[in-house]
Amino acid sequence: xxxxxxxxxxxxxxxxxxxxxxxxxxxxxxxxxxxxxxxxxxxxxxxxxxxxxxxxxxxxxxxxxxxxxxxxxxxxxxxxxxxxxxxxxxxxxxxxxxxxxxxxxxxxxxxxxxxxxxxxxxxxxxxxxxxxxxxxxxxxxxxxxxxxxx
Numbered sequence: 366x367x368x369x370x371x372x373x374x375x376x377x378x379x380x381x382x383x384x385x386x387x388x389x390x391x392x393x394x395x396x397x398x399x400x401x402x403x404x405x406x407x408x409x410x411x412x413x414x415x416x417x418x419x420x421x422x423x424x425x426x427x428x429x430x431x432x433x434x435x436x437x438x439x440x441x442x443x444x445x446x447x448x449x450x451x452x453x454x455x456x457x458x459x460x461x462x463x464x465x466x467x468x469x470x471x472x473x474x475x476x477x478x479x480x481x482x483x484x485x486x487x488x489x490x491x492x493x494x495x496x497x498x499x500x501x502x503x504x505x506x507x508x509x510x511x512x513x514x515x
């Protein structure tokens with residue numbers, strides 16, 4: 366039997382506009398609007414872009430570390446890397462010290478995708494900084510880093 370919410374006893378939770386997890390999700394969705402629009406022109410998904418960014422920044426790495434740095438679950442990362450490999454943006458090879466693992470690297474084609482789209486990415490970041498102020502952005506990133514390390 367379905368009951369109307371007004372018939373149910375109240376649940377002792379803070380309002381959703383005071384919930385940190387919900388606020389973080391709402392903020393992420395708002396920040397992602399211009400990023401998603403820019404990515405449409407690249408033919409890449411948000412996750413593919415993150416993988417390319419991580420590989421560009423940190424260099425070749427094993428799949429587990431890549432998934433962690435790109436904030437992806439391993440099964441998703443495996444599928445995304447396969448797709449990027451088919452596009453010629455990444456390469457995979459067996460880890461020479463542990464043949465059970467793969468090392469993923471960005472290719473020249475993947476690097477060029479980042480080069481071509483870096484100006485738009487910088488423009489979007491500058492718009493965020495202008496809207497919030499540089500100090501707030503630095504403070505927010507520091508707070509989020511603290512949360513990540515909890």
